Structures are given as structure tokens and as C-alpha cells.
Amino acid sequence: MPPTFTSGIPIYVQIADNIRDQILRGALRDGDQLTSTTEYATTYRINPATAGKAFAILVDEGLVEKRRGIGMFVAEGAHASLVEEGRRTYVDETLYPAVEAGLALGLDLDTIATNVRAYDAGSRTKEDS
Incomplete structure (x- = not known):
């Protein structure tokens, strides 16, 4: 899904x-080749430097x-790399806190x-106790 640039998060x-x-x-x-910064800027009507800054971040992260x-x-x-990081983040930020909340x-x-x-298993039947 293309970005909409409506939130308070920097473009x-x-x-x-x-x-x-x-x-x-x-x-x-x-x-895969990415869309150029110029094409990105033209398509989304943003400054090419803004698109370039996004790509620079991804280069620094080793993703691009x-x-x-x-x-x-x-x-x-x-x-x-993204799958590994996502799994680690999920466990640390979602799974463990959810288990701790359930225990509490x-x-x-x-x-x-x-x-x-x-x-x-596809069942939405919840077990209490």
C-alpha cells in the first residue's frame, strides 16, 4: 500500500x-530495483531530498x-534480516507482555x-481459568 503522508510522522x-x-x-x-528518488518524488509530489533521505536510512540499515x-x-x-528483526521485536514487545498480562x-x-x-487451529473458542 502506498504511503499517504497524512500522519505526524516525517515523510x-x-x-x-x-x-x-x-x-x-x-x-x-x-x-529488485527500487523506483528512483526522482520518480518517487514526482509520483508522491515530495522533495527529491526527502525520498533520498528515506533511501539513505535503508542503505545505512543494510536493506538497500x-x-x-x-x-x-x-x-x-x-x-x-527484516523477518529476524520482526520476530525478535514481536517476542520482546508483544508476546512476553501479553503473557505477563495474562499471568497478572x-x-x-x-x-x-x-x-x-x-x-x-482456527478455533476462536477461548478457554478461561
């Missing part, structure tokens, strides 16, 4: 996030590489695990 951050999301979802694959005279490309291993509400680990397995 270059939204562009970088959008490209990361495209890489993670597979819409952009390792080795600049090939002189050719353009910007998704770096080899970019998808795997009096659920035991077996009940939490049973509900996770039921969700995985």
Missing part, C-alpha cells in the same frame, strides 16, 4: 517504513544498496498455551 520515515513493509511482504525481493550509475536495489538478505489476570501458562494452540 521520509513513512517512505522507509513503506519500503521495509514491501520487502517484508515480498512485494520487493532481494535484488546503491549501485553507482544504475540505481538503488534491495540488498541480498534484506528480507531475512490469573491465567496460568497452560491456559495461555491452550488458547494459542486453539487460535493456531
